[in-house]
Amino acid sequence: MSNPRPVVVMGVSGSGKSVVGAALAQRLRVPFADADDFHPQANIDKMAAGHPLDDDDRRPWLDVIGRWLEEHADGGVVSCSALKRTYRDQLRSHFADLQLVHLSGDRDLIARRQASRPGHFMPPALLDSQFDTLEPLEPDEDGFVIDVGQSVDDIVQEYVDRTRTET
Ligand SMILES: Nc1ncnc2c1ncn2[C@@H]1O[C@H](COP(=O)(O)OP(=O)(O)OP(=O)(O)O)[C@@H](O)[C@H]1O
Numbered sequence: 001m002s003n004p005r006p007v008v009v010m011g012v013s014g015s016g017k018s019v020v021g022a023a024l025a026q027r028l029r030v031p032f033a034d035a036d037d038f039h040p041q042a043n044i045d046k047m048a049a050g051h052p053l054d055d056d057d058r059r060p061w062l063d064v065i066g067r068w069l070e071e072h073a074d075g076g077v078v079s080c081s082a083l084k085r086t087y088r089d090q091l092r093s094h095f096a097d098l099q100l101v102h103l104s105g106d107r108d109l110i111a112r113r114q115a116s117r118p119g120h121f122m123p124p125a126l127l128d129s130q131f132d133t134l135e136p137l138e139p140d141e142d143g144f145v146i147d148v149g150q151s152v153d154d155i156v157q158e159y160v161d162r163t164r165t166e167t
C-alpha cells in the first residue's frame, strides 16, 4: 500500500505522534521523519529547561519540516506537534495538499503516557502549555481526529480504513 501524499501526525506532547507516525509510515511503506529531530539545539535546551517554545522558536523549525514535506510530495509521514492553525498554514505553504491526522484523547491518559516515558527531553510540566496552545483542526483543513485511547495498531488501522478510497 502506498499513500500518494505526505501526512502530518499532529498533537500535543505524549499523544503518540512518534510511535504512531513510525508505525503508520511502515504500514504505508513510505519514509518517516520525527520533527523532534529537526529542532535546533536551542529549542531542545529551552524545552528541557522547562520553557515552552514560542512562535519565533517554532517558525524556522516548521520551515525545515515544510521542506521535508516538499521533498516527499509522493508520500511520507512526519510527526509534528503542529499545534496552531498558523503553524499548519506554514506547513501548507510548502505543500498545499497536506493531510493531517490529529492524535487526540483523554488528557490524563496522555499525561500518564508522557510522564512514564523514559529519557525524553520534554518535561511533563510543559504538557499544560501544549494543551493551552493547541488549536484543533478547523472544518476547512484536510484532516481528521483519531482517538489515542486504543492501541497503536488500531490507530493505524483506523487511518487506513478512513482513507481507504485514496490509498
Ligand atoms: N496508543 C498507544 N498505546 C499505548 N502507549 C502509547 C500509545 N501511543 C503512545 N504511547 C506511549 O506513550 C508515550 C508517548 O508517545 P510518543 O513519544 O510517541 O508521543 P509524542 O506525541 O511523540 O510525544 P513528544 O511530542 O513529546 O515527542 C510513549 O512511551 C509511547 O510508547
Ligand SMILES: O=C(O)[C@H](O)[C@@H](O)[C@H](O)[C@H](O)CO
Binding pocket: 012, 013, 014, 035, 036, 053, 058, 080, 081, 082, 083, 122
Ligand atoms: O511545538 C512544540 O512545542 C514542540 O514540537 C513540542 O511539541 C516538542 O517537540 C515535543 O512535543 C516534545 O517532544
